[in-house]
Amino acid sequence: MTEEGSLTLFQQQDANRRRTVWLLVCFVLFFAWLGFGGDYIYSLSTAHAPPAQRHDVWWFGVVTLAFGAGLAWYAYRTGPEKVLWATGAEEVIAPTDDRQRQLVNVVEEMAIAAGVPRPRIWLVPDPDPNAFATGNDPEHGHVAVTRGLLDLCNRDELQAVIGHELGHIKNLDVRLMTTLAALVGAVLLMRNGATRIFVGGRGTDSRSSRKSNLGPLAVVLLIVWIVSWILAPIITQLLALAVSRKREYLADAMGAQFTRNPLALARALEKIEGADTPTSRIKSGAAHMCIADPLGRRLGAHEGFLADVLTTHPPMAKRVAILKGMGYAQLKREQGTLP
Amino acid sequence: MPSWILLVLLVAVVLWAIAAYNGLISLKNQTLNAFKQIDVQLKRRHDLIPNLVSAVRGAMDFEKDTLEAVIQARNQAVKVNAAGPDAVKQISQAENALSGALSRLMVVVEQYPQLKATGNIAQLQEELTSTENKVAFARQLYNDTATQYTIKQQQFPTSLIAGWARATPATLWEIEDRAARSVPRVDLSMKPKS
Numbered sequence: 001m002t003e004e005g006s007l008t009l010f011q012q013q014d015a016n017r018r019r020t021v022w023l024l025v026c027f028v029l030f031f032a033w034l035g036f037g038g039d040y041i042y043s044l045s046t047a048h049a050p051p052a053q054r055h056d057v058w059w060f061g062v063v064t065l066a067f068g069a070g071l072a073w074y075a076y077r078t079g080p081e082k083v084l085w086a087t088g089a090e091e092v093i094a095p096t097d098d099r100q101r102q103l104v105n106v107v108e109e110m111a112i113a114a115g116v117p118r119p120r121i122w123l124v125p126d127p128d129p130n131a132f133a134t135g136n137d138p139e140h141g142h143v144a145v146t147r148g149l150l151d152l153c154n155r156d157e158l159q160a161v162i163g164h165e166l167g168h169i170k171n172l173d174v175r176l177m178t179t180l181a182a183l184v185g186a187v188l189l190m191r192n193g194a195t196r197i198f199v200g201g202r203g204t205d206s207r208s209s210r211k212s213n214l215g216p217l218a219v220v221l222l223i224v225w226i227v228s229w230i231l232a233p234i235i236t237q238l239l240a241l242a243v244s245r246k247r248e249y250l251a252d253a254m255g256a257q258f259t260r261n262p263l264a265l266a267r268a269l270e271k272i273e274g275a276d277t278p279t280s281r282i283k284s285g286a287a288h289m290c291i292a293d294p295l296g297r298r299l300g301a302h303e304g305f306l307a308d309v310l311t312t313h314p315p316m317a318k319r320v321a322i323l324k325g326m327g328y329a330q331l332k333r334e335q336g337t338l339p
Numbered sequence: 340m341p342s343w344i345l346l347v348l349l350v351a352v353v354l355w356a357i358a359a360y361n362g363l364i365s366l367k368n369q370t371l372n373a374f375k376q377i378d379v380q381l382k383r384r385h386d387l388i389p390n391l392v393s394a395v396r397g398a399m400d401f402e403k404d405t406l407e408a409v410i411q412a413r414n415q416a417v418k419v420n421a422a423g424p425d426a427v428k429q430i431s432q433a434e435n436a437l438s439g440a441l442s443r444l445m446v447v448v449e450q451y452p453q454l455k456a457t458g459n460i461a462q463l464q465e466e467l468t469s470t471e472n473k474v475a476f477a478r479q480l481y482n483d484t485a486t487q488y489t490i491k492q493q494q495f496p497t498s499l500i501a502g503w504a505r506a507t508p509a510t511l512w513e514i515e516d517r518a519a520r521s522v523p524r525v526d527l528s529m530k531p532k533s
Binding site: 110114155159260 | 369373376380461462465466468469472473476477479480484
């Protein structure tokens with residue numbers, strides 16, 4: 001088990017590193033394509049104009065390339081803190097009650113079991129039980145749980161959930177998932193900004209005079225606005241696709257390997273599933289990072305192509321069934337009824 | 340043409356050998372590091388026990404034997420630990436004895452509700468559970484890593500490199516026997532023992 005496990009762990013880490021790089025490269029390339037495409041069209045349309053008015057220097061492309069690269073870099077670097085900020089999580093530095101002290105202890109235990117440095121611990125003030133992990137690498141990991149999870153789960157179940165999250169941290173799922181969330185956030189931010197500038201600019205003056213004043217800038221803004229409207233849902237769908245649902249099964253298995261107690265995770269998942277109010281603090285941009293779908297989507301209960309494309313989490317019943325299978329196999333082994 | 344193929348083969352073999360060697364060295368260091376982690380957790384436990392004992396001593400005059408056993412096992416473990424990582428077997432035996440004594444103490448604390456209710460016993464119990472878990476998980480990580488290291492150096496193509504990388508099978512941390520783990524009989528009459 002250890003041999004196979006390690007192999008898939010390293011493969012998983014490599015795949016996550018590669019996918020993160022691809023994601024960032026594609027994001028930047030998309031911006032470059034937009035800019036240089038605009039340059040190309042503009043230079044074609046001015047080809048017969050006098051030399052002074054010709055579009056010879058393709059600065060559109062350079063600008064959008066720099067903009068895209070800057071945005072990607074910013075999203076990658078500040079992803080974890082943005083995600084934590086968006087959920088309103090508060091860091092647990094000095095635990096104030098028994099449950100928090102237990103949480104800190106459990107995270108320390110699981111970090112030892114996983115062989116990674118202790119991640120920073122965050123508490124989300126939300127009554128619905130859920131948990132997620134973020135960070136760019138195991139050395140700078142973060143684990144966040146909701147207050148509801150602390151109140152609902154006993155020690156073993158909490159340990160199992162934290163084990164699952166440390167599985168995500170150890171195999172570098174967090175890097176890919178956080179980068180995706182940050183890019184979606186950046187696009188949404190850009191859309192809001194462009195909308196405000198565009199709508200605000202149009203609102204003050206009469207349309208025709210304003211447009212002639214702004215000239216190409218208005219066109220650029222309009223393009224950014226339209227593109228981000230198109231881009232945001234596409235990236236959100238990509239997110240559901242790229243963050244394959246296999247990831248959750250794998251993290252479940254890793255959590256069970258750390259705790260050697262798959263049944264506790266099965267019980268915790270059942271409890272989390274039982275509390276069916278959505279986690280209101282966690283928005284759709286970070287939904288794929290949670291242990292259970294915070295939006296409570298009905299489609300999540302199904303398997304198949306459509307569910308694979310549209311949802312981020314595998315059906316809870318199947319996860320619980322797999323974990324119970326592991327647990328009973330373990331019990332049988334320990335009692336000696338099976339070799 | 341054949342010499343060209345030979346060269347490519349040679350380069351491939353050399354590259355594989357380097358990768359295998361580095362893989363073994365990395366596993367060796369991981370194993371050593373995992374062992375150090377156990378050490379860190381054991382030291383934490385040794386430091387915690389005197390506090391624990393002094394906290395419950397006043398409240399439980401009656402379970403003197405249990406407390407005495409914990410203190411003795413702790414002192415024995417500290418002594419053996421000073422011998423360093425060469426004495427893996429002795430250390431693991433001493434630590435298992437300490438684990439047994441501690442779990443007996445925990446069962447005793449569990450059996451006296453009024454003891455649990457007094458002040459910070461519950462908190463102390465949580466600390467003790469966590470400390471025991473940390474030792475257990477550090478040991479689990481060490482055993483997993485050491486097994487992986489041993490398997491790797493004995494499996495066929497890598498075994499050719501093992502001698503060159505000075506890889507030797509790592510000693511596993513002994514799992515305690517069932518007797519040490521078994522739940523002790525607890526006197527529920529609540530009468531102070533003489």
